[in-house]
Amino acid sequence: MADKPEEKKCRCGHTREHPWIVPKPDYSFWGWVLVGIGISHPPTEIRFECDRCGDVFETISDGDTLKQHTYH
């Protein structure tokens, strides 16, 4: 029996679902330009950062997940 993969946590022990954890999108240069003028564009990468301890404990750069995080 394989154990469930452990959820990633920041240094103070919060998972992605916690309100202190803020996804910080990263865009390519043109991505920033498009978002800056109000056109939604999927980020190239998202970093999950804890507002409390400042730990970036997870980075996502997988296309499907990024699309779900497209800001409008």
Ligand SMILES: [Zn+2]
């Ligand atoms: Zn933390």
